[in-house]
Amino acid sequence: MTKTxxxxxxxxxxxxxxxxxxxxxxxxxxxxxxxxxxxxxxxxGGLYIGAGFGREKKSLDQGTAxxxxxxxxxxxxxxxxxPLQTTNYLNRGHVLGGYLWQYERLLLxxxxxxxxxxxxxTSIPFGPEPGACGVGTTGNFICGSPTxxxxxxxxxxxxxxxxxxxxxNLMAFVSGGAAFGKSDTxxxxxxxxxxxxxxxxxxxxxxxxxxxxxxxxxxxxxGIQVKASQNLVARLEYLKDTYDGVVTSxxxxxxxxxxxxxxxxxxxxxxxxxxxxxRASLIYRFDxxxxxxxxxxxxxxxxxxxxxxxxxxxAGFYVGGGITQNNxxxxxxxxxxxxxxxxxxxxxxxSKQGGFARTMDRTGDHLLLxxxxxxxxxxxxxxxxxxxxxxSSLASRKSPGQFxxxxxxxxxxxxxxxxxxxCLGLSMEGNLSVETKNHLRLMAGFVITPQLTxxxxxxxxxxxxxxxxxxxxxxxxxxxxSAPLVGGATVTRTFAPENLIGNTIGGGFEFKATxxxxxxxxYLRDTYAWKHRPIGGAGFGGTIGxxxxxxxAAAASEHQIVNEAYRVSLVYRFLNPxxxxxxxxxx
Numbered sequence: 001m002t003k004t005x006x007x008x009x010x011x012x013x014x015x016x017x018x019x020x021x022x023x024x025x026x027x028x029x030x031x032x033x034x035x036x037x038x039x040x041x042x043x044x045g046g047l048y049i050g051a052g053f054g055r056e057k058k059s060l061d062q063g064t065a066x067x068x069x070x071x072x073x074x075x076x077x078x079x080x081x082x083p084l085q086t087t088n089y090l091n092r093g094h095v096l097g098g099y100l101w102q103y104e105r106l107l108l109x110x111x112x113x114x115x116x117x118x119x120x121x122t123s124i125p126f127g128p129e130p131g132a133c134g135v136g137t138t139g140n141f142i143c144g145s146p147t148x149x150x151x152x153x154x155x156x157x158x159x160x161x162x163x164x165x166x167x168x169n170l171m172a173f174v175s176g177g178a179a180f181g182k183s184d185t186x187x188x189x190x191x192x193x194x195x196x197x198x199x200x201x202x203x204x205x206x207x208x209x210x211x212x213x214x215x216x217x218x219x220x221x222x223g224i225q226v227k228a229s230q231n232l233v234a235r236l237e238y239l240k241d242t243y244d245g246v247v248t249s250x251x252x253x254x255x256x257x258x259x260x261x262x263x264x265x266x267x268x269x270x271x272x273x274x275x276x277x278x279r280a281s282l283i284y285r286f287d288x289x290x291x292x293x294x295x296x297x298x299x300x301x302x303x304x305x306x307x308x309x310x311x312x313x314x315a316g317f318y319v320g321g322g323i324t325q326n327n328x329x330x331x332x333x334x335x336x337x338x339x340x341x342x343x344x345x346x347x348x349x350x351s352k353q354g355g356f357a358r359t360m361d362r363t364g365d366h367l368l369l370x371x372x373x374x375x376x377x378x379x380x381x382x383x384x385x386x387x388x389x390x391x392s393s394l395a396s397r398k399s400p401g402q403f404x405x406x407x408x409x410x411x412x413x414x415x416x417x418x419x420x421x422x423c424l425g426l427s428m429e430g431n432l433s434v435e436t437k438n439h440l441r442l443m444a445g446f447v448i449t450p451q452l453t454x455x456x457x458x459x460x461x462x463x464x465x466x467x468x469x470x471x472x473x474x475x476x477x478x479x480x481x482s483a484p485l486v487g488g489a490t491v492t493r494t495f496a497p498e499n500l501i502g503n504t505i506g507g508g509f510e511f512k513a514t515x516x517x518x519x520x521x522x523y524l525r526d527t528y529a530w531k532h533r534p535i536g537g538a539g540f541g542g543t544i545g546x547x548x549x550x551x552x553a554a555a556a557s558e559h560q561i562v563n564e565a566y567r568v569s570l571v572y573r574f575l576n577p578x579x580x581x582x583x584x585x586x587x
Contacts, residue, residue, distance in 0.1 A: 045102030054279025065146035072259025144192030229302035316576030471553035502528035
């Protein structure tokens with residue numbers, strides 16, 4: 001989600017907007033209609049309330065952790081930096097209220113809002129969680145990796161707004177003010193489990209934490225507003241909230257086993273916290289230039305009897321482009337089996353079965369081309385598009401089996417056993433790239449007001465998949481005084497680029513900024529069934545004393561790939577065969 005792309009769309013819209021020209025059929029019908037309330041076409045001022053939905057990107061940067069391994073024998077010491085950065089995408093709702101003062105075309109106002117919705121799930125890891133296992137140096141086996149966690153939730157804003165009425169239906173604005181948030185379990189974890197025969201294994205764990213606190217940060221943004229009717233307004237905007245004042249405590253752990261020294265350090269750090277949001281709102285404005293009854297009558301006319309509802313104003317050929325926020329998920333429904341059985345207790349102590357999933361995201365761009373045919377207030381259309389910069393990859397930070405493990409660690413520790421430690425991990429592994437390339441869709445819509453239409457779509461999605469995919473299994477089990485059970489395995493297969501054909505469904509809204517220029521916000525869900533050659537599986541297990549552990553991760557021969565995409569587009573209609581004004585650029 002790039003603010004440059006968003007502001008580029010807003011700037012193009014602002015400089016491209018021209019006052020709307022009425023359809024000939026509409027003018028004739030209006031002259032024949034009974035007198036109706038008349039509103040100031042450039043009026044944007046007054047008290048307003050609204051609500052909406054946004055896609056929020058939460059970013060935390062806690063600096064860099066370091067893991068150092070100094071071998072006891074031949075070899076070189078390593079000091080590896082591990083970035084402590086997290087990014088999460090969430091869907092959030094909001095309610096807002098404010099007031100705009102207007103002088104000719106200029107507007108100045110104040111606004112407050114409250115945000116609610118999804119939150120980042122947070123838990124504090126223990127020991128080697130959530131890292132992976134591998135050989136640290138010759139003769140020792142280590143599980144673990146530094147990791148970061150936590151989030152900052154924006155609760156609301158109090159902002160000043162300055163804008164300009166570009167046309168009767170279009171207003172652009174910028175905003176600045178305070179963002180109110182709350183930090184939630186912000187910190188980082190260092191810890192590992194190390195085994196090296198004949199020494200006893202070592203488990204160390206530590207956390208660098210910051211106390212939860214209420215925060216006041218800064219917020220800047222900008223956007224556009226389009227009138228769906230005289231008093232109903234649609235808004236699209238970008239917000240960037242920046243917070244400070246959260247400082248982590250720092251943490252370090254160290255172990256010396258058989259002469260091999262391992263250290264993990266997460267320094268005390270002033271956390272950089274940023275929330276970026278693209279959000280859409282529907283706003284009701286109390287026009288100070290009209291009585292409530294006149295405003296209600298004019299609004300009712302926009303939804304029910306306005307001749308422009310039936311004037312084929314949404315028909316024609318169009319082109320467009322914008323930004324796409326892609327959210328890919330690769331999954332299989334089964335393949336994971338894990339059991340832990342202590343013979344001193346009845347039944348299985350731990351039993352798990354299920355599947356695997358990995359997620360990744362990417363913000364890109366798109367171009368689109370389509371045609372709509374309108375009948376009364378309904379329209380049908382066909383549309384194709386091209387996605388750019390939408391490639392996203394599952395990435396392993398290290399080679400399979402190497403200490404520190406791949407990104408997206410998998411280790412979970414089971415602490416219910418007395419005098420024993422079980423830390424096991426099963427996961428999807430590999431370096432797989434996925435990209436949605438095109439869509440071809442049938443679309444159907446309804447004209448809600450002359451300036452607003454809602455629609456849904458169905459069709460085909462076309463993509464590409466390439467790279468390696470597989471599973472990993474590993475862990476470390478310690479039941480003193482027995483020697484620990486350690487091990488890890490990863491099985492992957494590399495695939496040449498393959499074309500994918502899937503299904504897509506979606507829906508959204510489109511608002512007219514001028515007669516031929518409109519702004520669209522929509523959601524798309526692309527689903528692919530990727531069938532491929534068998535991959536195999538990886539297992540880990542054994543018996544120590546009275547405890548038997550079995551785990552296996554089998555890669556399926558078919559994976560489901562889902563892309564949930566959120567798109568904002570600027571759409572330009574250049575030909576309308578259903579109108580007296582056939583083309584928008586003809587004189």
